[in-house]
Amino acid sequence: MSLPREIALNAKAWPFEEARKLLARYGASKPKKGYVLFETGYGPSGLPHIGTFGEVVRTSMVRRAFEQLSDIPTQLFCFSDDMDGLRKVPDNVPNRELLAQYIGKPLTQVPDPFGTHPSFGEHNNARLQAFLDGFGFSYAFKSATQMYKSGAFDETLLKMLRHYDDVMKIILPTLGAERQATYSPFLPICPRTGIVLQVPMVARDEAAGTVTYRDPETETLVEVPVTGGHCKMQWKADWAMRWTGLEVDYEMAGKDLISSVELAGKIVKALGATPPEGFNYELFLDQNGEKISKSKGNGLSVEDWLTYAPDESLALFMYQQPRRAKRLYFDAIPKAVDEYLTYLDKVASEPAEKQAENPAWHIHGGQPPAGKVPLSFAILLNLASVVGANDAAVLWGFISRYAPGTTPENNPLLAKLVQYAGVYYRDFVAPTKKFREPTDLERTALTELAEGLKALPAEADAEAFQNVVYEIGKRHPFPELRDWFKSIYEVLLGQPQGPRMGSFIALYGRDNSVALIDKALAGDLLAL
Missing domain, CATH: 1.10.10 (Arc Repressor Mutant, subunit A)
Known part of the structure; x- marks a missing residue:
């Protein structure tokens, strides 16, 4: 369901706010490359994790919002930094001893510990694409290894070489004295060992397009081209090089990367280009309040969530309050599912201005499915x-x-x-689950509840059953009405929280509900 452009222009939902940045960037003018480019980056040093999905789904929401504002074509690149050197062996992979021998080598030159792909980088790239494909994302996958080696970045790499001093002036003030002495934005791939080297440059030849460094083991001088995959960029300079070479228009980043985004943006400007639009989202936390890490494997994975709930509920979790840190653990799942069902139920009948603010519209890219789920x-x-x-x-x-x-x-x-x-x-x-005996007050109220339910027709609706529960709670001296409902959940269901009782009774059945109360009063549930 497309939205009238006037409504999209004034929508307050955050994807539309972000999309309007791009509209201001181009207006009705198509960029020279012919499309507006959205990008997400992925470091395949560990297995794909839920934060990766979050970045892609949020970026896709902004992309769809932009498409409501403009007729300019769009593309989304999912870029894998698979030429990075392996810094450490992840904790959550098999054959860790095998990987330990390849520290420092590009991830696409490290054997796959799972034995399914030619390299560890390619294995993780496949994992990334598999679960993105499972969600139906529209994207083009880009591999750093392929882009560097194919020459796609050569022109920009040579430009980086010509602006080497400008880049150094931007980056060096952000480093400590020891790192300043050894820093270079270019990382040569050692011809002798295949390791990604972090060494200072001894010389540069802009005309030849080469850099020279001293081999840290042999002490010999080595000259290598900066093009063709013989060098890669340090990651902050790499980000700027990619933004420039691909002409990226929009990319999100986590809150922990704000300073890196600013730094990369300065480098892009030094190269004579325009940095992308974007915003910084908060990070996910595990149940202990610690940042989720793909190498540690802590927190919930995409696979974990999808074991217990549909992917739309996960997309809703990503949509809501992206600038607020949220704990991502199993107890969040039922709430997310029911909130999604509520939004989905409303969206089809809402006027366009409400649809623009409804998360279900954004989750489904403006095409939410018809139908109603009658139960929470x-x-x-x-x-x-x-x-x-x-x-x-x-x-x-x-x-x-x-x-x-x-x-x-x-x-x-x-x-x-x-x-x-x-x-x-x-x-x-x-x-x-832990059932308990009712107190004398609760016993009296539950006995009345059973009688009150019996007095209603078996086919009574949820509202009629809810009214009986509510009125009985009001007649008895519970400190607060919610204490009455809490007692029902603990005595009848064995848990501190539960559903709207009228709806549950209508679903479970009047007679079954009365029998459940009788079992609780007789103590039969305590053995469960």
């Missing part, structure tokens, strides 16, 4: 908790009674959620 994920989790999570057919028995005509075939998203609910319950809810 929280309710499915609690249903799985009560009836057992091992048999999806049992859950569907309750669902088909609650929402007649709903089947796995005509509601595939709900079918996925039923499967996810079973897995999530098995791994995270069941191990922590």
